[in-house]
Amino acid sequence: MPTAIVTGATGILGREIVYELGRHPQEWTTVHALSRSKKDAYPPTIVHNYIDLTADAQEMAKELKDVSADYIFFAAYLQKDSEEDNTKVNGDMLENFFKALEINNTVSQIKRVILVTGCKQYGVHLGRAKNPMVESDSWLPEPPYPPNFYYRQQRILHAFAAKHNVDWVVTYPNEVVGFAKGNFMNLAATIGLYAAVHKELGTGELPFPGGAAFYEMFDSFTYSPLHAEFCVWAMTAPGARNQAFNVVNGDVETWSNLWPKLAARYELKVPADQFARPAPDASDVPMADNPPISIMAKSLGLQGRTPQSRIEQTIDLAKWSQKPEVKAAWDRLAEREGLEKDAFEKATWMFTGFVLSRNFHTIVSMSKARAAGWTGYHDTWDSFEKVFDQMEKEKILPKATGRFIGWSL
Ligand SMILES: NC(=O)c1ccc[n+]([C@@H]2O[C@H](COP(=O)([O-])OP(=O)(O)OC[C@H]3O[C@@H](n4cnc5c(N)ncnc54)[C@H](OP(=O)(O)O)[C@@H]3O)[C@@H](O)[C@H]2O)c1
Structure with missing residues (x-):
């Protein structure tokens, strides 16, 4: 054996x-x-x-x-x-x-x-x-x-x-959408904490902190x-x-499809005009001079069409997490709900800011694995829900009772 x-x-x-x-x-x-x-x-x-x-x-x-x-x-x-x-x-x-x-x-x-x-x-x-x-x-x-x-x-x-x-x-x-205590790259814990603190702040809204462009771009999750x-x-x-x-999971997703579901879980609304509002906490950081696609530009027929990529946050998450009113809201929430106090400090704000804000699609093919005989698949929103449920049990996130029931027009 x-x-x-x-x-x-x-x-x-x-x-x-x-x-x-x-x-x-x-x-x-x-x-x-x-x-x-x-x-x-x-x-x-x-x-x-x-x-x-x-x-x-x-x-x-x-x-x-x-x-x-x-x-x-x-x-x-x-x-x-x-x-x-x-x-x-x-x-x-x-x-x-x-x-x-x-x-x-x-x-x-x-x-x-x-x-x-x-x-x-x-x-x-x-x-x-x-x-x-x-x-x-x-x-x-x-x-x-x-x-x-x-x-x-x-x-x-x-x-x-x-x-x-x-x-x-x-x-x-x-x-990666998963559960671990105190690791270096944890998207689910960070967006869960971001939503829970917004609920505690009492505005009733959950603005997407990432880039307006990336909100509608495709990404692949594991x-x-x-x-x-x-x-x-x-x-x-x-x-x-x-x-x-x-x-990767086998579906492709956009945050414009996932974010309203996250908001609904915390009984919040995505502001209809979220990208038209003043953005005093926005940030815009250039990535490498030449994006990876540029090395293939000639053979792809894309010469001259591979500009430097950027990380464009509507709300810079690392800065947001340090705001006194945000920290105070977390302290109140953690105290009242008996949550792990240092979960907020340990959350990976900078990494998550990067994940939500690149200005390019990330589509990861599963064709090779499928050709080799792999048939696994998991729906991405369901991945988040399962991990949030686990984080609630472990007292990293407060219990959220809202559920997404469909798109309102
Ligand atoms: N997380 C993501 O979103 C993501 C996405 C794509 C790819 N990856 C890649 O996946 C791989 C695994 O990353 P992960 O995110 O799963 O890492 P992680 O959650 O941060 O876990 C790191 C693991 O390595 C162990 N470790 C660290 N230093 C060690 C040491 N000196 N001796 C023994 N063990 C040590 C840690 O255990 P102890 O601290 O208990 O020793 C922990 O079990 C990495 O190559 C990462 O780049 C991660």
């Missing part, structure tokens, strides 16, 4: 992989959940092991002395302030983890390794990429683009797999439990061997 190691076991993506494996105790008899902290009471087949992936390989080998497995899910992530540092730290974590397994002579047991990365693969953090994004799209040259830590991690994975004759799979999720199902499927699927896959 197969055994597994999951690194990043407390993270928004890794945690769901642990739970997905735990739901199948007959198939996955022992699962080693690795992280520095332990935040959950796990099902019986899950063994939590402490690991610091920033330690050197010798140190890590000692920590891993009782840990070996047939399958490895690598979903650890440590955010740094620059792409150079992200590449150094996250690349080293993976490389030293592999070296530690070599030191312990446990590599021969490994059949397949899955590395979780994301759609920064296509440079969506730098500007507009080609749509739809497909796995065969060219990697961005570094330079002129900054180093991409996913590229370094994938090179390390490919080299390790070739050296030891191990299979590999890489996933590219996008805009429900974290669906990503976990994908990973467990891909771990043994013959068609997934030695391949990288986009992993």
Whole structure:
């Protein structure tokens, strides 16, 4: 019976992989959940092991002395302030983890390794990429683009797999909708808190803080439990061997379709004229000089038509979250409802501002995964509702009782 190691076991993506494996105790008899902290009471087949992936390989080998497995899910992530540092730290974590397994002579047991990365693969953090994004799209040259830590991690994975004759799979999720306490990129927690505080402020309205242009543009989302199902499927699927896959829900969404549903959940209204109002807290930040699509402009027939992309917030979320009246409303709400006090401070305002405000579409193709036999799908609004429900249970969000019942004319 197969055994597994999951690194990043407390993270928004890794945690769901642990739970997905735990739901199948007959198939996955022992699962080693690795992280520095332990935040959950796990099902019986899950063994939590402490690991610091920033330690050197010798140190890590000692920590891993009782840990070996047939399958490895690598979903650890440590955010740094620059792409150079992200590449150094996250690349080293993976490389030293592999070296530690070599030191312990446990590599021969490994059949397949899955590395979780994301759609920064296509440079969506730098500007507009080609749509739809497909796995065969060219990697961005570094330079002129900054180093991409996913590229370094994938090179390390490919080299390790070739050296030891191990299979590999890489996933590219996008805009993850999931539950985790205190992680670096949590869209659902942040927009839930934004809505709950607006309800507390008593205006009856929920203005969209992101860009007017992006409100009507398409984006692709990944429900974290669906990503976990994908990973467990891909771990043994013959068609997934030695391949990288986009992993998104399978629908495409716009915030003009999602935002009124969020407002309705909190019994608020989206202001009809929200983008025509004065916007004293707006911000507009340019992205990389040349968007990723520019490297393909010639072959796409788009030469001269690939301007610099921008992040255009109608309400700059990082600034909004620091306003005295906003903080006071959160303190009142958290006190009255018994919520986790530091949830607001820990929310990822800057990251969410970026997710809601780019001025380009992000359409992630699932064709390759489907051709390999994957049939999973999850509706994006339902993903948000499920995560909000969980966050209410965990006292991160207050109970919201409103429901979207349809569009009023
Ligand atoms: N979240 C998103 O919206 C999103 C979207 C697309 C792609 N991705 C990508 O998905 C991957 C996973 O990210 P995530 O968002 O799931 O991360 P996350 O929620 O921030 O979780 C990070 C995990 O890594 C562990 N970790 C961090 N430093 C560690 C260390 N020194 N030693 C051992 N474990 C450590 C953390 O556990 P401890 O702190 O307990 O050690 C935690 O379990 C990343 O490549 C990320 O870029 C994320």
